[in-house]
Amino acid sequence: MFRILVSDKMSGDGLKPLLDAENVEIVQQNVADVEEQLHTFDALLVRSATKVTEELLSKMSQLKIVGRAGVGVDNIDIEAATKHGVVVINAPNGNTISTAEHTFAMMASLVRHIPQANISVKSREWNRSAFVGTELYGKSLGIVGFGRIGTEIANRARAFGMDVLVFDPFLTKERAIKMGVTVCTLDELLQTADIITVHTPLTKETKGILNKETIAKTKKGIYLLNCARGGIIDEEGLIYHLENGHIAGVALDVFEVEPPQSSKLLDFEQVITTPHLGASTKEAQLNVAAQVSEEVLLFLDGNPVTSSINLPTLSKEVYEKIQPFHLLAKQMGNIVSQCMKEPVHDISIDFEGSVTDLETSYITKSLITGFLRPRVDSTVNEVNAGIIAQERGISFGEKYIPNNSGYENCITVKVSGDHSAFEIKGTYVPHYGQRIVALNGFDIDFYPVGHLLYIQHTDKPGVIGRVGQILGEHGLNIATMQVGRKNKGGEAIMMLSFDKQLEQASLNELKNIQDIVSIHTIEL
């Protein structure tokens, strides 16, 4: 049974997949009200109100996934979630139309002074001359950030007969041409636009992208809108230019601090506001809640996620192709880790053959996870494996090499430690399974599961027999056995598998056999 905490208010219909699921218990309460139970939840669903901080994540020790019912994840400490091995997903498309429509409604309201006129009429005034507006038709709209919402706004603006200028450093020329917008630099946009609206995420680069200096470059009488995130337009800069009369009007759905109780911006007649309502429609709330609910359920049932912020996202179809290699890589990492009982500083992974057609970064993360599991106390998974490896001074990298192994696909892992190195090769054979096909240059062929014993020895008569005898005396049945050697009478290896774990006494006896160089038990 999975326990899911829904901390912010969400559409009941949207949560239906979770409410209907048999293996799920849902608690719809704010995190602050379930302080004692925080460690029991497997998943946390939030909108923008709940702040998912390092402190909260530390208290939620069972947490596996955070679902953000919306786009912006600035209320979630992604770095901390990644460190805690918690997957973060969002619902990127569900509220695009609602937010674009809201921005457009704000724009129309702004240039026609609708909110101010509404207050005036309700105050029993009839002051038509005070509310003379401006047409949108023929005006230049500058859009900063041309993603999902920016694109929808451009479509609507063109239908209103506006020229659309776009600044987005990640926008390709082809897409701009297709969308019928003019791409320009930020300075060109600032100097040309009559109205500017921002639709970027809040990042180090976008924080204060419109500020005292950049707003000064805009036309006198500019209209500015922020329906994305508070802080993208610097509030002090806004106040400065509202006071000096440079700005004709501002529409804000979002604020640097929400609610903006003490913000001076609320005192300006030419500032119109809404309380972060961009995504507040029945449709958007249903969409985003349903999207994250379905995704969280799939994830908890062991499926890949399609909109993760801190994991490579894979479709189910792609995941099915990757899954056998994902497992093979985890087993390979685990084997090396158990055989190399020393500090390791580099892991290099070579992919060859058909596996190179897949998203190998996911396979690499699985390998690093498998390697770290026997060494790390904290829960390590594909989300935090990279960070944990880095923290422990282990570098890793992957590359594609020509397919010379003789296998249809092959993964070779070379691990460098302080005192030695280890090399392992694995392949996946459909309908046959994962196979380890070489260890430290010895050709071998074994299935990497269960209780294994890896023995390095000298290729001499009687060694294998003595091993079998000691194991037999300890009541240990050898399930499978593989041997490999490079030269007659030289170094050799054995890989044995058992139905149960070996005890220390039998290992001690094996170690005493002359011509045995080393022994490692491997538990997979």
Ligand SMILES: NC(=O)C1=CN([C@@H]2O[C@H](COP(=O)(O)OP(=O)(O)OC[C@H]3O[C@@H](n4cnc5c(N)ncnc54)[C@H](O)[C@@H]3O)[C@@H](O)[C@H]2O)C=CC1
């Ligand atoms: N008011 C509300 O209720 C809502 C607000 N939002 C906000 O709107 C933002 C945009 O949402 P979407 O369009 O869905 O996101 P998106 O990811 O589709 O688009 C963001 C765009 O910003 C661009 N961008 C990133 N850094 C930039 C920079 N330094 N300069 C210019 N452009 C830059 C990206 O290239 C991308 O095209 C979200 O991050 C969220 O914060 C989203 C939904 C509802």
Ligand SMILES: O=C(O)CCC(=O)C(=O)O
């Ligand atoms: O209504 C909400 O949850 C806020 C939506 C939002 O800001 C977002 O999706 O980024």
